[in-house]
Amino acid sequence: MSVASVFPRLEQLLPRVSKPIQYVGGELGAVVKPWESATVRWALMYPDAYEVGLPNQGVQILYEVLNERPDVLAERTYAVWPDLESLMREHGVPQFTVDAHRPVGAFDLFGVSFSTELGYTNLLTALDLAGIPLDSAERTDAHPIVVAGGHAAFNPEPIADFVDAAVLGDGEEAVLEITGIVRDWKAEGSPGGRDEVLLRLARTESVYVPRFYDVDYLPDGRIQRVVPNRPGVPFRVHKRTTTDLDQWPYPKKPLVPLAETVHERYAVEIFRGCTRGCRFCQAGMITRPVRERSIETVGQMVREGLKFSGFSEVGLLSLSSADHSEIGDICSGLAEQYEGTNVSLSLPSTRVDAFNVTLAQELSRNGRRTGLTFAPEGGSERIRRVINKMVSEEDLIRTVVTAYTNGWRQVKLYFMCGLPTETDADVLQIARLAHEVIRSGREASGSRDIRCTVSIGGFVPKPHTPFQWARMERPEVIDERLRQLKQAINGDRSLGRAIGYRYHDGEPSLIEGLLSRGDRRVGAVIRRVWEDGGRFDGWSEHFSYRRWVDAAAAVLPGYGVDLDWYTTREREQSEVLPWDHLDSGLDKDWLWQDWQDALGEYEQEDCRWTPCFDCGVCPSMDTEIQIGPTGRKLLPLTPVNSGLRVPV
Amino acid sequence: MVQRIRIRYAKRGPLRFTSHRDFARAFERAVRRAGVPIAYSQGFTPHPKISYASAAPTGTASEAEYLEIGVQTEVDPGDLVKALDAALSPGLDVLDAVVAGPGPGLADRIDASAWRIELPGVPTEAAAAAVAAFLATPEVPVERLTKQGRRSFDARGAVVRLTVGAGGTAGEAAGVPAPSEVTGVPCAILDLVVRQTNPAVRPDDVLSGLRVVADLEPPVPPRVTRLVQGTLTASGEIVDPLAADRDQVAIAER
Ligand code: B12
Ligand code: SF4
Numbered sequence: 001m002s003v004a005s006v007f008p009r010l011e012q013l014l015p016r017v018s019k020p021i022q023y024v025g026g027e028l029g030a031v032v033k034p035w036e037s038a039t040v041r042w043a044l045m046y047p048d049a050y051e052v053g054l055p056n057q058g059v060q061i062l063y064e065v066l067n068e069r070p071d072v073l074a075e076r077t078y079a080v081w082p083d084l085e086s087l088m089r090e091h092g093v094p095q096f097t098v099d100a101h102r103p104v105g106a107f108d109l110f111g112v113s114f115s116t117e118l119g120y121t122n123l124l125t126a127l128d129l130a131g132i133p134l135d136s137a138e139r140t141d142a143h144p145i146v147v148a149g150g151h152a153a154f155n156p157e158p159i160a161d162f163v164d165a166a167v168l169g170d171g172e173e174a175v176l177e178i179t180g181i182v183r184d185w186k187a188e189g190s191p192g193g194r195d196e197v198l199l200r201l202a203r204t205e206s207v208y209v210p211r212f213y214d215v216d217y218l219p220d221g222r223i224q225r226v227v228p229n230r231p232g233v234p235f236r237v238h239k240r241t242t243t244d245l246d247q248w249p250y251p252k253k254p255l256v257p258l259a260e261t262v263h264e265r266y267a268v269e270i271f272r273g274c275t276r277g278c279r280f281c282q283a284g285m286i287t288r289p290v291r292e293r294s295i296e297t298v299g300q301m302v303r304e305g306l307k308f309s310g311f312s313e314v315g316l317l318s319l320s321s322a323d324h325s326e327i328g329d330i331c332s333g334l335a336e337q338y339e340g341t342n343v344s345l346s347l348p349s350t351r352v353d354a355f356n357v358t359l360a361q362e363l364s365r366n367g368r369r370t371g372l373t374f375a376p377e378g379g380s381e382r383i384r385r386v387i388n389k390m391v392s393e394e395d396l397i398r399t400v401v402t403a404y405t406n407g408w409r410q411v412k413l414y415f416m417c418g419l420p421t422e423t424d425a426d427v428l429q430i431a432r433l434a435h436e437v438i439r440s441g442r443e444a445s446g447s448r449d450i451r452c453t454v455s456i457g458g459f460v461p462k463p464h465t466p467f468q469w470a471r472m473e474r475p476e477v478i479d480e481r482l483r484q485l486k487q488a489i490n491g492d493r494s495l496g497r498a499i500g501y502r503y504h505d506g507e508p509s510l511i512e513g514l515l516s517r518g519d520r521r522v523g524a525v526i527r528r529v530w531e532d533g534g535r536f537d538g539w540s541e542h543f544s545y546r547r548w549v550d551a552a553a554a555v556l557p558g559y560g561v562d563l564d565w566y567t568t569r570e571r572e573q574s575e576v577l578p579w580d581h582l583d584s585g586l587d588k589d590w591l592w593q594d595w596q597d598a599l600g601e602y603e604q605e606d607c608r609w610t611p612c613f614d615c616g617v618c619p620s621m622d623t624e625i626q627i628g629p630t631g632r633k634l635l636p637l638t639p640v641n642s643g644l645r646v647p648v
Numbered sequence: 649m650v651q652r653i654r655i656r657y658a659k660r661g662p663l664r665f666t667s668h669r670d671f672a673r674a675f676e677r678a679v680r681r682a683g684v685p686i687a688y689s690q691g692f693t694p695h696p697k698i699s700y701a702s703a704a705p706t707g708t709a710s711e712a713e714y715l716e717i718g719v720q721t722e723v724d725p726g727d728l729v730k731a732l733d734a735a736l737s738p739g740l741d742v743l744d745a746v747v748a749g750p751g752p753g754l755a756d757r758i759d760a761s762a763w764r765i766e767l768p769g770v771p772t773e774a775a776a777a778a779v780a781a782f783l784a785t786p787e788v789p790v791e792r793l794t795k796q797g798r799r800s801f802d803a804r805g806a807v808v809r810l811t812v813g814a815g816g817t818a819g820e821a822a823g824v825p826a827p828s829e830v831t832g833v834p835c836a837i838l839d840l841v842v843r844q845t846n847p848a849v850r851p852d853d854v855l856s857g858l859r860v861v862a863d864l865e866p867p868v869p870p871r872v873t874r875l876v877q878g879t880l881t882a883s884g885e886i887v888d889p890l891a892a893d894r895d896q897v898a899i900a901e902r
Contacts (some may be wrong), residue, residue, distance in 0.1 A: 007662065015707045015869040020665040206748045248783075249837030256677060258663070258670045258737065310735065342680075 458509030475506030588615030
C-alpha cells in the first residue's frame with residue numbers, strides 16, 4: 001500500500017506561517033524513494049526547529065547510511081513551530097517528513113536523536129501530531145516503533161513511557177542491525193506483533209526496551225532495583241561503539257538546505273571520543289575510547305564534501321579537535337590546498353595552549369582573525385583541579401597574550417558556575433583572571449584595542465560522569481554569584497570596559513538537571529508541562545521555568561519526592577541510580593573513585609599519553625584507542641576543473 | 649572580469665517558498681559546485697559578482713526571474729545553463745543565459761510583469777464579477793504591512809490588464825508548469841499584467857483589491873506564478889529583457 005503525500009494539504013497552510021521554506025525539503029543530498037521500493041522505512045527526527053536540526057551530524061549520517069541500502073528508506077522530520085502546529089491541528093495535517101511529505105505515523109520506525117534533554121517536550125508534540133499514542137503501552141502494531149538515540153539516550157528513563165526503545169552510543173551499525181531485525185520479522189508476517197519485535201530487539205543486549213524492565217522503589221523514594229520482567233532480556237544494556245572511522249566516512253553527501261540554518265558548513269568529525277577526563281563532561285565520558293579518522297580520510301572527505309555541497313566553510317569537529325595526533329599536518333595541509341580560494345576552515349577547539357593559537361593562525365590564512373575561544377571552565381586553580389581541567393593561570397595568560405600579539409583582537413573565555421565544591425571566591429577569581437588577561441594583553445600587544453568576553457554557563461550534573469552523585473547549587477545562589485562577578489569585573493573601570501560578560505540564569509539549568517538525572521517518575525512532569533503548552537524548551541523565549549516548577553509540584557509529591565530531591569540532593573555511593581542498568585562501559589567504582597579524587601582535588605591524566613587508568617570502557621566494550629600518527633600526508637589537490645567550455 | 653552574463657531562472661512547485669535570501673545563498677553555492685569562474689568584488693571581504701533584478705515574493709512561483717553575473721574567463725552560455733541548473737535543487741531551474749551586450753542594464757529593461765493567479769475553489773463567474781467591478785473602479789485603495797509599517801496605496805492604477813481565463817483545473821493552465829501539486833479542484837484563473845510602480849503593486853495587492861471591491865475571499869490561499877517580466881510595449885506586450893542581448897549576439901555572429 002502506498003502512502004499519499006500530505007503536501008497538497010500542507011501547502012495551503014504554508015503561506016500563513018513564518019519561514020515556510022523549512023517545511024518544504026528539496027535540499028541537495030535529500031533522497032526520495034518510492035514507498036514500495038523499501039521493506040523497512042525509518043522516519044528520523046531531530047526534535048528541534050529545522051534551522052538547528054538540519055545541520056545535525058548524527059541524523060545526516062544515519063539518513064545516508066540507511067538510504068544507501070536499496071531496500072531501506074529513511075526520511076527526516078523536525079519540530080514544527082507553534083504557528084504551524086496550531087494550523088496542522090485545525091486542518092488535520094499530521095506530522096510529516098520533509099523529504100516526500102509522508103505522514104510519520106506510516107513508517108516502521110521513528111528514530112529520534114536527542115543531543116539534549118530539552119527536546120523532550122518536542123517529542124511529545126511530534127508523537128501527538130503523528131497520531132501516535134504518547135504512551136508506548138497504548139501503541140498497536142499499526143504504529144511505528146519509537147527509538148531514541150543520541151547522548152541523552154544514555155539516561156532515557158524520563159521518557160521511558162514515551163519511547164519503545166533506546167540505543168546508547170554510536171548509531172551507524174545499530175540502525176542497520178535494527179533494520180535487519182525488523183526486516184526479518186516483517187518477512188515472517190510479523191509474528192507476535194509489536195511485543196515480539198521489541199523482544200527480539202531487547203535480546204541483542206544493545207537496544208534498551210524500557211517496558212521489559214520493572215523499577216522498584218524504596219519507601220524514601222530512592223530506587224531499590226531495576227530488573228528485567230521477561231526471560232532472555234539482559235540485566236544490562238550496552239552502548240554501541242563504531243570503530244575504524246575510516247570505514248564510515250559519513251556524511252559523504254551532506255544535506256545542503258535552502259533555508260538558513262545555524263551552520264552553513266561541511267563538518268567532518270576528525271575523531272570521536274575524548275579522554276581528557278573533564279569530570280563534568282558527559283560527552284567525554286560516554287564516547288570513549290578515542291578513535292581518530294586518518295589524515296587521508298579527512299582530506300578526502302573535505303575534498304568531496306565541498307565539491308558535492310558547494311559550501312565555502314569546513315568545520316573540523318570533535319570533542320577536542322586540537323588533540324588529533326596529526327592535527328598540525330591536517331591544518332597546514334588543508335590551509336595550503338585551499339589558500340587563495342574562498343574556502344574557510346574552522347577548528348572549534350577551545351584548548352588553552354599556544355599550540356591552539358598556532359593552529360588557528362594556520363587556518364585563518366584565508367580570512368580574518370575575528371575571535372578565538374578558550375575554555376578554562378573554572379575560575380580558580382583549585383576548582384580546575386576539581387573538574388580535572390589542567391590549566392595553570394600562567395598558561396592561560398600566556399596563551400591569550402600570544403593570541404593578542406598574533407593579531408587577534410577578541411578572545412572568548414568559557415566558564416561554568418555551580419560546580420561541585422564551588423564557593424563565591426572561586427567564581428570571583430574569574431574577574432581577576434579577566435583583568436589580568438586584558439592588562440597583560442595591552443602590555444604585550446601595545447594596543448588598547450583588545451577585548452575579551454567572559455561567557456558563563458550553568459553546571460548540570462550528568463549521568464555516567466563522576467559528578468553524577470553531585471548536588472546542584474540552587475538558582476538563587478548561582479544568580480547571586482553571577483551578580484557579584486559582574487560587579488567585580490566592572491570594579492576596575494578601565495579594564496572592565498574591555499570585558500564583555502555573558503551568562504545564563506540558574507533556573508533553566510535546574511530543569512535540565514531534573515531531566516538529565518531523572519527517573520521514570522519525571523515522565524509525568526514532562527507530560528504535564530507539555531499539556532500546559534511547553535514547547536521548544538531549548539529556546540529562552542519559549543522556556544518557562546514556572547511551568548516546570550508548577551508541574552513538578554503537582555506531580556512529584558504523589559511519589560514522595562520533589563524537584564529538589566532530583567537536583568540539589570547529593571547521592572550516596574550505595575544509591576541505585578536510574579541508569580545503572582545502562583552500560584556506558586565506565587566502571588561505577590572507577591567513577592566513584594574519580595568523584596572522590598575530585599573532592600580531594602586530585603587530577604587524572606589522559607590515557608592517550610599515559611598508561612591506561614582502568615576506567616573500564618575498553619575491556620568491557622572490547623574496544624581500543626585508535627590513534628595515529630600515521631605519518632602520511634594529505635594528497636595534493638587536483639586543480640578545480642570548471643567543466644565549462646570556453647567558446648573559441 | 650571579462651564577461652557579464654544575464655540569466656533567466658524559474659522558481660517552481662514547493663520551492664516557490666524559497667525567499668530571495670535563501671535563493672541567493674543557494675545560487676552562490678551552485679556557482680561553486682558548478683565551477684563557474686565567477687568574478688569577485690575588490691576589497692577586504694570580496695563578494696562574488698552577482699546582481700539580481702526584482703525578485704518574486706516568497707511563496708510566489710516564477711518562470712521569469714533574472715540575475716546577472718560577472719566571470720573571470722569567458723564561458724559558453726549554453727553550458728553555463730546546464731551546469732548551474734544541475735547544481736541547483738530541482739524546482740530552482742536555470743532556463744536561459746546570454747552574454748550581456750551594451751545598452752541599458754537589466755533593471756532598466758524591466759518595467760512590467762505578467763502573473764497568473766489560480767484561485768482554487770473560486771467559481772469562474774464569481775471571479776469574473778469581481779474583476780469587472782475592480783476594472784470599473786478608478787482607484788482601489790488597499791493596505792499592506794511594509795517595513796515602514798502599514799501603508800495604504802492604490803492597487804488599480806498599475807494594473808494594465810486583468811482577465812479571467814477559461815477556468816479549468818488547478819495546475820493545468822496554459823502549458824506552464826503547475827505552481828503546486830495538482831489537486832483537481834475546479835478553480836478560476838486570473839491573468840494579470842502590472843506596471844512597475846512605487847510602491848510596487850503585487851498580485852497580493854490586486855487580490856486585496858478584489859476583496860475590497862467585491863468581497864472576493866478565496867477559501868484557500870491562491871497560487872501565483874510570474875510568467876513574464878520585461879519591457880512593456882505600447883501594444884501591451886512584454887519584451888524579454890534578454891532579447892536585446894540575444895539579437896546583438898546574433899548580429900555579431902552573422
Ligand atoms: C555541532 C554541535 C552543536 C551545534 C549543532 C547542533 C546540531 N544541530 O547538531 C550547535 C552550535 C547548534 C549546538 C548547540 C548545542 N549544543 Co552542541 N555540540 C555540537 C558538537 C560540537 C558536535 C555534535 C555532533 O555533530 N556530533 C557528531 C554526531 C555524529 O554525533 P551524534 O549526534 O551524537 O550522533 C551519533 C550517535 O549519538 C547516534 N545517534 C544520534 N541520534 C540517534 C538516533 C537514533 C535513533 C539512533 C539509533 C542513534 C542515534 O548515532 C550517531 C552516529 O554515531 C558536540 C560535541 C561533539 N563533538 O559531539 C556538541 C554537544 C553535542 N553540544 C552540547 C550542548 C550542551 C549543546 C547545547 C545544549 C548548548 C546550549 N547550552 O545551548 C545546544 C543545544 C542545541 C539543540 N537544541 O540541539 C553538548 C551535549 C552535552 C551532553 N550531552 O553532555 C556537546 C556534547 C558538547 C559538550 N561537550 O558539551 N551544538
Ligand atoms: S579503558 Fe583505559 S585506555 Fe580505554 S578509555 Fe578507559 S582509561 Fe583509556
